[in-house]
Amino acid sequence: MSTAVASPTRHTSLGHLTFPRVVRSEWIKFRTLRSTFWSYAIVLVLGIGLTALVAFSFPESQVSQMPDAAKASFVSSTALFGVYFGQLIVAVLGVLAISGEYSTGMIRSSFAAVPRRTPVFVAKSIVLFVSSFVVGIVTTVAGYAIAGPVLSGKGFPVDITQSDTVWAILGAGAYLGLVSVFALGLGTLLRSAAGGIAAALGVVFLLPIIVNILHSLLSTVDWIGDVPKYLISDAGQAMAGSGGTTLDPWQNVLVVLVWTAVSFIAGAIVMKRRDA
Secondary structure (H helix, E strand, C coil): CCCCCCCCCCCHHHCCCCHHHHHHHHHHHHHCCHHHHHHHHHHHHHHHHHHHHHHHHCCHHHHHHCCHHHHHHHHHHHHCHHHHHHHHHHHHHHHHHHHHHHHHCHHHHHHHHCCCCHHHHHHHHHHHHHHHHHHHHHHHHHHHHHHHHHHHHCCCCCCCCCHHHHHHHHHHHHHHHHHHHHHHHHHHHHCCHHHHHHHHHHHHHHHHHHHHHHHHHCCCCHHHHHCHHHCHHHHHHHHCCCCCCCCCHHHHHHHHHHHHHHHHHHHHHHHHHCCC
């Protein structure tokens, strides 16, 4: 009597595990989250709505009293007004992109499929950065499209083709992308939605306020006045052309990159070494 042995079935249609497949998997997970849609929708609505509100409500009688340099900066600040609030929203989204997987246990499935873990974290960062970058670009271009004609009609100089304007739009998108990755690293470190959001918003929003309060109380301590320009939020606002620091443009980019890199590397190390 012979026993039939079934030959193992090869799922050749699935292919081998490659990094592009990991990125595609993370993209599918990211775009199917309801928090992704609503977060980016809020960024767009707030950015466009606040820009329109400022542009339409600014009194035309005050334009003649402003110096030419102030007029140009006012147009940029108005068009990029949404970046100030957008940074808070994408920071929350960056934390939720990883904390949700830990809270539901889905992260174990990701690690079972990709045992090395690091590609998962890198793929999440790429998906988050690119998505936030695109939303940031769309929001700022829409802001210029609304603020430009309105403010031009009130006497403001508007030229969206200027190199400074183009770099401000690209800087706004890049900053939103980087701050979302920064928050992703914090969320990976803390593994808690509440803790990660508190930490991210604390660094992006509360830390500049605390530093300014300390500077006003300790005005004789000179070095405290230099701290704000090295914060991720102040440097990021300068990247977007809606804030001013004494640093050069490339230095502002470097400051934001350093904050993001520290959080990213720390998150990658913790994800690699800590149990899921």
